[in-house]
Amino acid sequence: MVKRFDQGGISAQSVRALFLTSAFVQFLRFDVVAEDAQRGTVSLRLPFDHRYTIVSDLGHYHGGVIAAFVDIAASMCCVMATGTPTPTVDLRIDYLRSPRNVDLIADAKMWKAGRSIATADVVIRDADGITYALGRGAFSVSNSKASMFPTLPAEQEGTR
Amino acid sequence: MVKRFDQGGISAQSVRALFLTSAFVQFLRFDVVAEDAQRGTVSLRLPFDHRYTIVSDLGHYHGGVIAAFVDIAASMCCVMATGTPTPTVDLRIDYLRSPRNVDLIADAKMWKAGRSIATADVVIRDADGITYALGRGAFSVSNSKASMFPTLPAEQEGTR
Amino acid sequence: MVKRFDQGGISAQSVRALFLTSAFVQFLRFDVVAEDAQRGTVSLRLPFDHRYTIVSDLGHYHGGVIAAFVDIAASMCCVMATGTPTPTVDLRIDYLRSPRNVDLIADAKMWKAGRSIATADVVIRDADGITYALGRGAFSVSNSKASMFPTLPAEQEGTR
Amino acid sequence: MVKRFDQGGISAQSVRALFLTSAFVQFLRFDVVAEDAQRGTVSLRLPFDHRYTIVSDLGHYHGGVIAAFVDIAASMCCVMATGTPTPTVDLRIDYLRSPRNVDLIADAKMWKAGRSIATADVVIRDADGITYALGRGAFSVSNSKASMFPTLPAEQEGTR
Numbered sequence: 001m002v003k004r005f006d007q008g009g010i011s012a013q014s015v016r017a018l019f020l021t022s023a024f025v026q027f028l029r030f031d032v033v034a035e036d037a038q039r040g041t042v043s044l045r046l047p048f049d050h051r052y053t054i055v056s057d058l059g060h061y062h063g064g065v066i067a068a069f070v071d072i073a074a075s076m077c078c079v080m081a082t083g084t085p086t087p088t089v090d091l092r093i094d095y096l097r098s099p100r101n102v103d104l105i106a107d108a109k110m111w112k113a114g115r116s117i118a119t120a121d122v123v124i125r126d127a128d129g130i131t132y133a134l135g136r137g138a139f140s141v142s143n144s145k146a147s148m149f150p151t152l153p154a155e156q157e158g159t160r
Numbered sequence: 161m162v163k164r165f166d167q168g169g170i171s172a173q174s175v176r177a178l179f180l181t182s183a184f185v186q187f188l189r190f191d192v193v194a195e196d197a198q199r200g201t202v203s204l205r206l207p208f209d210h211r212y213t214i215v216s217d218l219g220h221y222h223g224g225v226i227a228a229f230v231d232i233a234a235s236m237c238c239v240m241a242t243g244t245p246t247p248t249v250d251l252r253i254d255y256l257r258s259p260r261n262v263d264l265i266a267d268a269k270m271w272k273a274g275r276s277i278a279t280a281d282v283v284i285r286d287a288d289g290i291t292y293a294l295g296r297g298a299f300s301v302s303n304s305k306a307s308m309f310p311t312l313p314a315e316q317e318g319t320r
Numbered sequence: 321m322v323k324r325f326d327q328g329g330i331s332a333q334s335v336r337a338l339f340l341t342s343a344f345v346q347f348l349r350f351d352v353v354a355e356d357a358q359r360g361t362v363s364l365r366l367p368f369d370h371r372y373t374i375v376s377d378l379g380h381y382h383g384g385v386i387a388a389f390v391d392i393a394a395s396m397c398c399v400m401a402t403g404t405p406t407p408t409v410d411l412r413i414d415y416l417r418s419p420r421n422v423d424l425i426a427d428a429k430m431w432k433a434g435r436s437i438a439t440a441d442v443v444i445r446d447a448d449g450i451t452y453a454l455g456r457g458a459f460s461v462s463n464s465k466a467s468m469f470p471t472l473p474a475e476q477e478g479t480r
Numbered sequence: 481m482v483k484r485f486d487q488g489g490i491s492a493q494s495v496r497a498l499f500l501t502s503a504f505v506q507f508l509r510f511d512v513v514a515e516d517a518q519r520g521t522v523s524l525r526l527p528f529d530h531r532y533t534i535v536s537d538l539g540h541y542h543g544g545v546i547a548a549f550v551d552i553a554a555s556m557c558c559v560m561a562t563g564t565p566t567p568t569v570d571l572r573i574d575y576l577r578s579p580r581n582v583d584l585i586a587d588a589k590m591w592k593a594g595r596s597i598a599t600a601d602v603v604i605r606d607a608d609g610i611t612y613a614l615g616r617g618a619f620s621v622s623n624s625k626a627s628m629f630p631t632l633p634a635e636q637e638g639t640r
Contacts, residue, residue, distance in 0.1 A: 023211035024222045027187055051183035062184045063248045064231045068224035075223075088223045089437050090254040090410065090458055092572060094599050094616065095247070096591055111576055111611065116436050116462060117409050119574045119614065131591065134599065136574065136616060138410055138458060142436060249597050250570065250618055252412060254439050254458065256431055271416055271451065276596050276622055277569050279414045279454065291431065294439065296414065296456060298570055298618060302596060343531035344542045347507055371503035382504045383568045384551045388544035395543075408543045410574040415567070 009037030015079045019072060027051070028069060033105065040081035040110035044073050047103045059101035061132075066104075066124055067093045070135030073106035074120035078139045081110045086118060089138040099124075099132040106135075116142045169197030175239045179232060187211070188229060193265065200241035200270035204233050207263045219261035221292075226264075226284055227253045230295030233266035234280035238299045241270045246278060249298040259284075259292040266295075276302045329357030335399045339392060347371070348389060353425065360401035360430035364393050367423045379421035381452075386424075386444055387413045390455030393426035394440035398459045401430045406438060409458040419444075419452040426455075436462045489517030495559045499552060507531070508549060513585065520561035520590035524553050527583045539581035541612075546584075546604055547573045550615030553586035554600035558619045561590045566598060569618040579604075579612040586615075596622045 012035035019025045034043040050056045052065040070093050078086035108122045122135035172195035179185045194203035210216045212225040230253050238246035268282045282295035332355035339345045354363040370376045372385040390413050398406035428442045442455035492515035499505045514523040530536045532545040550573050558566035588602045602615035 021216070022214050022222050023216070024187070024213075024225050027184070053184075054182050056181070056183070062182050063235075063251065064228035065184050067227045067231055067251060071224045071227055087258070088253075088255050090252065090439075091223065091227060092250065092252040092412075092616075093248075094250040094618065096599060098247070111614070116460060119410075119576060121614075134591070134601075134616070136572075136614070138574065140436060250599075252456075252572075254456065256439060271454070276620060279416060279570075281454075294431070294441075294456070296412075296454070298414065300596060341536070342534050342542050343536070344507070344533075344545050347504070373504075374502050376501070376503070382502050383555075383571065384548035385504050387547045387551055387571060391544045391547055407578070408573075408575050410572065411543065411547060412570065412572045413568075414570040418567070 009040075009080050010083045011035065011037065012042045012076060012080055015076045018079075019076065024068070025072060028065070028072065030069070030072070030106075035080065037080045040077050042073065042077045042080060042108050044069070044076070044106045044108070045103060046106070048101055061099045061104070063093075063095060066095070066099075066133050067091070067135075069104065069106055070122045070124065070133070071137070073108035073122045074135055074137045075139065077108040077110045078118050078120055078141065082118070082141050084141070086139040086141050089117065089140055091137040092135065094134040095132070096134065097130075097132055099126065102126045104132070108135075110139075116140060169200075169240050170243045171195065171197065172202045172236060172240055175236045178239075179236065184228070185232060188225070188232065190229070190232070190266075195240065197240045200237050202233065202237045202240060202268050204229070204236070204266045204268070205263060206266070208261055221259045221264070223253075223255060226255070226259075226293050227251070227295075229264065229266055230282045230284065230293070231297070233268035233282045234295055234297045235299065237268040237270045238278050238280055238301065242278070242301050244301070246299040246301050249277065249300055251297040252295065254294040255292070256294065257290075257292055259286065262286045264292070268295075270299075276300060329360075329400050330403045331355065331357065332362045332396060332400055335396045338399075339396065344388070345392060348385070348392065350389070350392070350426075355400065357400045360397050362393065362397045362400060362428050364389070364396070364426045364428070365423060366426070368421055381419045381424070383413075383415060386415070386419075386453050387411070387455075389424065389426055390442045390444065390453065391457070393428035393442045394455055394457045395459065397428040397430045398438050398440055398461065402438070402461050404461070406459040406461050409437065409460055411457040412455065414454040415452070416454065417450075417452055419446065422446045424452070428455075430459075436460060489560050490563045491515065491517065492522045492556060492560055495556045498559075499556065504548070505552060508545070508552065510549065510552070510586075515560065517560045520557050522553065522557045522560060522588050524549070524556070524586045524588070525583060526586070528581055541579045541584070543573075543575060546575070546579075546613050547571070547615075549584065549586055550602045550604065550613065551617070553588035553602045554615055554617045555619065557588040557590045558598050558600055558621065562598070562621050564621070566619040566621050569597065569620055571617040572615065574614040575612070576614065577610075577612055579606065582606045584612070588615075590619075596620060 012032040030044045030046045033045045111119045118141045124133040172192040190204045190206045193205045271279045278301045284293040332352040350364045350366045431439045438461045444453040492512040510524045510526045513525045591599045598621045604613035
C-alpha cells in the first residue's frame with residue numbers, strides 16, 4: 001500500500017497524498033511545513049478557516065477539528081518513520097486553551113517503537129509558540145522497521 | 161448561550177441544533193436515536209457514508225471520524241445534563257476494531273460530576289452490538305448543575 | 321511463565337499468586353471476590369488501610385494507590401482471559417470523587433482483543449455502588465488466544 | 481494545608497515532606513534532583529530497589545510503581561507551581577519499554593494552566609537518556625495562581 005524508500009522511511013508529501021484520498025482528511029486543508037523521516041518528526045500547518053469553528057463568527061476551533069488534526073499529524077509521522085500503515089490503537093487530546101481565528105501548527109514526533117507499538121506526541125501551537133493542545137497516541141507498527149529508530153537524549157526527546 | 165429548562169436539562173435535539181451551527185459537525189450526518197437528559201445519556205446514529213472512509217472503495221472508517229463522533233456524543237450528553245456549555249478538558253479514544261461499510265451508533269453517558277469536572281463515556285457500536293471503539297473524556301462543568309445528578313448503582317453505571 | 325488451562329484461561333487466584341511475588345503488589349492487600357475467565361472479568365476487594373491514604377487521619381486514598389489497584393485488576397483480567405503475560409501498553413485513570421475510610425472494589429473486564437492489543441476497563445466503587453474512579457488500559461496480547469473471545473451485546477458490554 | 485510562599489510557589493523539598501506523610505509515598509524512596517517552582521518543573525530520582533520489581537531476580541519494574549512515580553512527580557510540580565493542593569482529575573501512562581535494574585529519573589513539568597485545570601507531563605528515563613515511559617495528567621487548580629504562569633515558546637515547551 002505504501003512504497004518503501006531505501007532510507008527506510010517515506011516522505012511527508014507522499015503520506016499526505018495518501019491521506020488525501022479520504023474526504024474527511026480533505027476537509028482539513030493542511031500543508032507540510034517541516035519533516036524528518038529519519039527522526040520520525042513532521043510539522044503540519046492548518047490555516048484558519050471558519051469551517052473549523054464551533055460558531056462561525058466567534059472563531060473558536062471545534063475540539064473535533066483539533067482531534068482530527070492531532071490524529072493526522074501523529075499518524076503521518078508514524079507512517080513516515082516506518083514506511084508502513086500504522087493503525088491507531090488509541091488517541092488522547094488535552095485541550096489547554098481554545099484557539100481562535102489563528103492558523104494552527106501541529107509538531108508531531110514518533111518515540112522509538114517497541115516490537116508492535118509506537119507512541120507519538122503532537123503539540124498544537126500557533127506561530128507565536130502559544131500551545132493550545134497536546135496529543136498523544138499509540139499506533140500499531142507490527143510490520144514496521146520502527147525498532148531500527150535511535151533513541152534520542154531526553155533533553156531533546158523529553159517534554160521540555 | 162444555552163437556555164436552561166426547568167427540569168434542569170436540555171433536549172438532545174436542541175443541543176444537536178446548536179452543534180449543527182458548526183460546518184465541521186455538519187460533515188457528520190448523525191441523528192438522535194435515544195436520550196435521557198435526567199440520566200445524562202444519549203444515543204446517536206451515524207449512517208455509513210463513503211465521505212467517512214480512509215480509502216473510499218474499501219469502506220473502512222477514518223479514525224478521525226470516530227474521534228469526532230465520540231467528541232460530539234460525549235459533549236452532547238454533558239450539555240444535555242447540565243444545561244450549559246461544557247468545554248472539553250481532554251478526550252480519549254480506544255479503537256478495538258475497524259468498522260467497515262456499517263452504520264455506527266454512539267451510546268454516550270455522563271457520570272455524576274464533581275464541582276468542576278464531568279466524565280463522559282461513549283461506546284461506538286453497530287446495530288448488532290459489535291463494539292468498534294470506546295471513548296472517554298473530561299469536561300468542564302464549572303457553571304453547571306451536574307452535582308445534582310444521582311449516582312447510579314455500579315451494575316447500571318459500570319463498564320459491564 | 322503462566323500455565324495454560326484447557327479452557328484457555330487461568331484462574332484469578334493463580335494470577336493473584338503470581339502477582340504477589342512483587343513486593344509492590346504485596347503492599348495492596350486485595351482479595352478476589354468474583355471472576356469469570358471465559359468472560360474475561362474479575363472483581364477485587366481492597367479493604368481500607370491507613371497505609372493507602374494521603375494523610376493518615378483524614379482517610380482519603382492516595383491517587384497512586386487507586387492507579388496501582390486499577391493496573392492490577394486490569395492486568396489480572398487480561399492474564400486470566402489470555403493465559404499469558406500481557407504487558408501494559410498504556411493505562412489511564414479518571415478520578416470522579418475521593419474515596420475516604422471505605423473498602424474499594426475493582427470490577428475489571430477485558431474487551432474482545434484484536435491480534436495484538438486487548439483493552440480492559442475497570443470501575444472503582446464501594447459496596448454501596450458509589451463510583452470513585454474509572455480505569456482503562458491497552459495491553460499487549462501478541463502471544464495470546466484473546467482473539468477467540470466472544471463479543472458481547474453492547475447492552476452488557478457497554479458503559480451503562 | 482500548604483503554606484504559600486511570597487514568590488508564588490513552594491519548594492520541591494517542602495512538597496516532598498508533605499507527600500511523605502503518606503505510607504504509600506514512603507514506599508518509593510525518591511529524591512529531588514532538580515526543581516524550578518517558577519517554571520513549574522521538577523526532576524525526581526528513584527534509585528533501583530527490588531521492592532519495585534515484578535519478579536525480584538529479573539529486575540523489571542512493576543508498571544504500578546512507574547504509574548505511582550508519574551503521579552507523584554506530576555502532582556509535585558503542580559503543587560510547587562500553584563502553592564496549593566492540586567487534586568488529580570485524570571492520569572495517563574504510556575510504557576515505551578521496560579526498565580530493568582536501573583535508577584529512574586522523572587522529569588515533570590506543568591503546562592500553563594487555565595482557570596481550573598493544569599496539565600502536567602512526565603518523562604521517565606534513566607541517566608543515559610533512555611526513555612522508558614511517558615506520563616500526562618490533568619490536575620484541578622481551581623484555587624491556584626496557575627493562571628499567572630507565563631507561556632513558553634513551543635521550542636522549549638514542546639515535546640521535542
